[in-house]
Amino acid sequence: MPFAADSPLCLGLAGPTASGKTGAAIALAQQLAGARPVEIISVDSALIYRGMDIGSAKPSPAEQAGIPHHLLDIRDPLDSYSAAEFVRDALALIAQIHQRGAVSLLVGGTMLYFKALMDGIDDMPAADAAVRAALDAEAAEHGWPHMHTLLTQVDPATAQRLAPGDSQRVQRALEVWRITGKPLSHFHAQQKRPSPLLQLAPGFQLFSLEPAERAWLHERIALRYDQMLAQNFLGEMLQLRARGDLHLNLPSMRCVGYRQMWEMLDTCAAQGISVATQADIPPALWADMRERGIAATRQLAKRQITWLRSMPQRHTMACDAPDAQKQWLAAARQQLAASGRI
Numbered sequence: 289m290p291f292a293a294d295s296p297l298c299l300g301l302a303g304p305t306a307s308g309k310t311g312a313a314i315a316l317a318q319q320l321a322g323a324r325p326v327e328i329i330s331v332d333s334a335l336i337y338r339g340m341d342i343g344s345a346k347p348s349p350a351e352q353a354g355i356p357h358h359l360l361d362i363r364d365p366l367d368s369y370s371a372a373e374f375v376r377d378a379l380a381l382i383a384q385i386h387q388r389g390a391v392s393l394l395v396g397g398t399m400l401y402f403k404a405l406m407d408g409i410d411d412m413p414a415a416d417a418a419v420r421a422a423l424d425a426e427a428a429e430h431g432w433p434h435m436h437t438l439l440t441q442v443d444p445a446t447a448q449r450l451a452p453g454d455s456q457r458v459q460r461a462l463e464v465w466r467i468t469g470k471p472l473s474h475f476h477a478q479q480k481r482p483s484p485l486l487q488l489a490p491g492f493q494l495f496s497l498e499p500a501e502r503a504w505l506h507e508r509i510a511l512r513y514d515q516m517l518a519q520n521f522l523g524e525m526l527q528l529r530a531r532g533d534l535h536l537n538l539p540s541m542r543c544v545g546y547r548q549m550w551e552m553l554d555t556c557a558a559q560g561i562s563v564a565t566q567a568d569i570p571p572a573l574w575a576d577m578r579e580r581g582i583a584a585t586r587q588l589a590k591r592q593i594t595w596l597r598s599m600p601q602r603h604t605m606a607c608d609a610p611d612a613q614k615q616w617l618a619a620a621r622q623q624l625a626a627s628g629r630i
């Protein structure tokens with residue numbers, strides 16, 4: 289789609305976790321610095337939380353230096369943040385960035401946010417605290433695989449695309465059913481509102497870093513998880529637990545990596561083990577946490593790739609190609625050059 293004469297310059301960069309999005313985004317911002325400033329808008333449901341830096345692979349202060357980053361550290365881990373809130377905030381930021389004469393670069397792996405921004409939001413009911421509490425109580429008694437089985441009875445289409453352990457999305461689907469008596473898939477099938485993003489920025493293009501070989505991504509995921517552990521992810525989690533007001537039913541603590549670390553520390557507490565450092569944790573428990581964290585991250589990547597394949601308008605690039613970053617930089621510059629303003 290061509291750029292309007294004075295519409296915001298806006299690009300998207302998506303991809304599964306560990307595909308190299310942060311490095312690619314920073315490389316583009318640095319390359320364009322002399323021609324047009326770039327501001328990065330995070331499209332990530334974990335990076336919004338303060339105090340969750342290591343386990344979420346949040347861009348470091350050094351990576352952020354000289355490049356404005358938005359929608360990082362905007363919520364306390366006790367709070368929630370919806371796709372509708374993201375759309376509202378992202379559109380406002382794109383308009384503000386345009387006023388500053390800069391390019392908006394939307395970067396992240398929360399595909400629900402991208403889809404809501406690009407396709408509009410389904411007219412679904414808002415969250416209901418009482419219904420969620422009831423679902424949490426049932427799950428505590430029977431387990432989330434049981435709740436997934438319940439979902440197959442009322443909304444088989446949604447249940448088919450969700451993993452039994454995907455508690456957050458299983459809960460939301462059951463919540464919608466209990467509030468409205470209609471399955472989540474019913475709302476997804478309804479006519480959506482016009483794309484809020486394309487109305488504001490008609491020239492928007494979504495680029496996607498996707499691996500040609502899944503094994504390459506799996507190796508990257510394991511390496512990055514080990515790097516997080518070496519950077520004292522445990523210490524970060526101990527600080528979060530020390531607050532006393534966080535728990536596993538919160539969206540923040542359900543984030544991949546955080547959940548597995550929390551569960552390991554729960555096991556330690558149940559065994560009467562006081563944890564201050566890794567040395568206090570039985571090696572078998574630590575190894576199990578690591579294995580489950582890596583497995584959960586791989587499952588996340590698989591779901592992200594499935595989401596991306598449902599977005600035919602994206603422009604894909606193999607993130608495991610030797611010249612992946614060169615391809616990305618060339619494609620992004622070509623798209624921006626179409627505006628005649630770069």
